[in-house]
Amino acid sequence: MNEHDHHHHEVDPKTAEVRTEALEDLLVEKGLIDRARVDALIERFEHDLGPMVGARLVAKSWLEPQFRDSLLKNADRVLEEENIKGAEIEHVEVKANEPGIHNVVVCTLCSCYPWALLGLPPSWYKSPEYRSRVVREPRKVLQEMGLSLDADTEIRVWDSSSETRFLVLPERPPGTEELGLEELAQLVTRDSMIGVAKVKAL
Amino acid sequence: MSTNSRVHDIGGTQGWGEVPYDSNEPVFHNDWERRVFGLMFQVLPHTAKRPGEFRHALERLAPEDYFCPDGYYGRWRAAIEVLLDEYGHVDKVELDDLLGVQPGTSPGHRVAKIAEIPSENLPPDRLTRKPEHRTVRRELEESSRFQVGDRVVAMGNSGMGHTRLPEYVRRIPGTVVKIHPAEVLPDSTAHNLGERPQHVLCVAYHAKDLWGEAAEENVVINVDLYESYLEMETEPS
Numbered sequence: 319m320n321e322h323d324h325h326h327h328e329v330d331p332k333t334a335e336v337r338t339e340a341l342e343d344l345l346v347e348k349g350l351i352d353r354a355r356v357d358a359l360i361e362r363f364e365h366d367l368g369p370m371v372g373a374r375l376v377a378k379s380w381l382e383p384q385f386r387d388s389l390l391k392n393a394d395r396v397l398e399e400e401n402i403k404g405a406e407i408e409h410v411e412v413k414a415n416e417p418g419i420h421n422v423v424v425c426t427l428c429s430c431y432p433w434a435l436l437g438l439p440p441s442w443y444k445s446p447e448y449r450s451r452v453v454r455e456p457r458k459v460l461q462e463m464g465l466s467l468d469a470d471t472e473i474r475v476w477d478s479s480s481e482t483r484f485l486v487l488p489e490r491p492p493g494t495e496e497l498g499l500e501e502l503a504q505l506v507t508r509d510s511m512i513g514v515a516k517v518k519a520l
Numbered sequence: 521m522s523t524n525s526r527v528h529d530i531g532g533t534q535g536w537g538e539v540p541y542d543s544n545e546p547v548f549h550n551d552w553e554r555r556v557f558g559l560m561f562q563v564l565p566h567t568a569k570r571p572g573e574f575r576h577a578l579e580r581l582a583p584e585d586y587f588c589p590d591g592y593y594g595r596w597r598a599a600i601e602v603l604l605d606e607y608g609h610v611d612k613v614e615l616d617d618l619l620g621v622q623p624g625t626s627p628g629h630r631v632a633k634i635a636e637i638p639s640e641n642l643p644p645d646r647l648t649r650k651p652e653h654r655t656v657r658r659e660l661e662e663s664s665r666f667q668v669g670d671r672v673v674a675m676g677n678s679g680m681g682h683t684r685l686p687e688y689v690r691r692i693p694g695t696v697v698k699i700h701p702a703e704v705l706p707d708s709t710a711h712n713l714g715e716r717p718q719h720v721l722c723v724a725y726h727a728k729d730l731w732g733e734a735a736e737e738n739v740v741i742n743v744d745l746y747e748s749y750l751e752m753e754t755e756p757s
Contacts, residue, residue: 334590338552338597340619342559348609350566356558363557364547408655409701426531426686428575429592438557440545444592447539450530453688454727457736463541472738477531479684480720480744481656482700509543 363438369508371402372435372485375412376511377502380490389487390414404434407483413476414487415513420471421486422460422513424452425478432483436508443512453477463514486513493519525687526680527586528579532688532730553593560596567603571656572710576682577603582630598627635680637711643748645714648702658717660702664747666721670696674723676749682710685749689741692729693753697742698722705746718746 345351375396379386389396393410397403410432413421425431426449431439442448452459456473460466467473476484488510494502509515548554560574568574577599578586585598601619605612605628612628619626648658666672673693677683684706700722704715727739 330589334594334597335550335552337619337621338555338559341597341600342555344610344615344618345559345563345604350609351559351562356555356562359561360554360558364554408657411698411700424531426688427528427684428578438547440542441549441592442539442541442545445540446530446587447536450533450536451539453741454532454534454731455736456739459539462538469737472740473736475739475741477686477741477743479686480700480746481703482720482722482744507543514541515543 363433367404367433368437369435369506369511370503372432372508372511373503373506374499375400375402375435375485376487376506376517377499379487380494380502381499386414386487393485402434406431406433407435409482410435410485411476411482412485412487413474413513415489417489418471419474420460420467420513421474421476421484422452422456423476423478423484423486424449426450426453427477427479430478430481430483432485435483435485436511440508460514465515486511488513488515488517491517491519526579527581527583529687531686548593556593556597556600560600563600563603566609567607570709570712571704572682572684572706574599574603575706576634576710577606577631579682580632580634581627582632585627585630601626602628602631604628632680634711637677637679637681637707637713639713641677641679642708642713643705643716643718645708645716648715648717656703658702658704658715660717660719664699664719664721666696666699666719666747666750666752668696668698671753672696672721672723672750673753674745674749675751676746677707681707683707683749685745686743688730689723689725689743689745692725694723694725694729694743696721697724700744703746705748707746707748716748718748720744720746721750723750 379389389412393412415421429439429444453475456475505517507515510517568577578595581598586595588594601615604610612626616623616626671693674685674689676685700720702717702719705718708714708716722742722744725741727735
């Protein structure tokens with residue numbers, strides 16, 4: 319397919335920078351945007367949002383079996399009770415990894431992702447390589463990304479094709495029995511909640 | 521393998537290399553990415569306001585703009601430029617000039633027009649209670665035509681309009697595993713043809729049904745599909 323040739327050229331940040339600046343200037347001139355509001359929005363998405371929100375849900379699930387059950391059965395209600403709001407979490411489903419079952423999330427049609435739980439998605443999640451391949455050869459893709467799964471572990475891929483957003487509940491690593499909520503949450507990585515990595519004890 | 525005619529519909533397509541994985545990636549790589557992200561949220565209220573409309577603007581980009589060297593935020597910037605022209609804020613010819621690029625080279629000159637979708641190809645609209653806040657979710661009185669466990673086949677929108685039916689599951693039998701809350705139908709809203717809300721069903725496909733016997737073992741792919749895409753599987757005669 320000819321589009322494959324188009325996506326790995328080196329970006330010239332200067333050119334992109336100049337063009338974006340020119341676009342921003344003309345938007346200001348036309349009265350379509352307000353620079354201060356753009357700044358505030360960037361600030362909020364870059365610094366106030368992030369995988370810590372999802373990580374706390376995971377850590378709490380490890381500590382409280384009832385919380386885990388509720389999260390798996392009706393994540394929307396739990397998010398409401400925990401007062402977690404924001405973009406791209408209109409309806410959330412949490413999928414638990416367990417021995418013999420591994421979940422991994424993708425959006426093949428664009429790059430849908432639970433922003434308010436994980437922050438903005440990383441580039442690799444938005445890459446055509448991940449979007450095209452993880453539905454066809456997930457075991458191979460995960461292996462390349464550093465996660466080897468047993469052949470008899472069932473892989474469940476979740477393609478985010480509606481407004482439902484998925485979060486993977488990773489398994490609690492051994493050796494963390496003594497840790498509390500905050501310490502456990504520190505261990506939970508973004509990638510483990512997308513399903514391309516396991517959580518490791520420090 | 522399926523022939524994916526839509527530039528963005530790449531699930532299962534082959535010939536791609538390794539995932540450019542970096543477990544420690546920053547949210548933005550350059551300041552311009554940060555700016556594009558912020559600009560988009562202020563441009564949308566003046567342009568693509570309806571559910572699916574911004575996505576469809578991205579999908580209508582020419583392949584060289586969709587898979588542009590500037591990556592994901594370069595694609596967003598291209599869609600912003602297209603929408604400014606289409607909504608009459610900045611004509612594409614004027615835009616070339618204001619951006620200081622060669623005349624005739626900004627993405628608006630090669631974007632696909634929004635396809636005409638005959639409304640008879642869409643499911644009928646139905647009235648639902650107006651939600652209290654902005655959301656795509658709707659409460660439907662009727663329950664779904666399908667139940668968990670049903671064997672279904674997705675046919676649906678095969679024209680060039682917006683759809684959330686990935687090509688790789690089209691005509692392949694799968695099993696309904698869950699019914700999600702109902703949503704407005706993006707195939708309709710992106711074209712300004714009304715909400716036509718639908719139940720959303722999570723359908724599970726075995727990898728071997730999608731990709732053939734050479735597929736990986738023990739793999740299930742779950743796809744969320746709007747009810748109007750689906751038909752009950754007919755037994756092979």
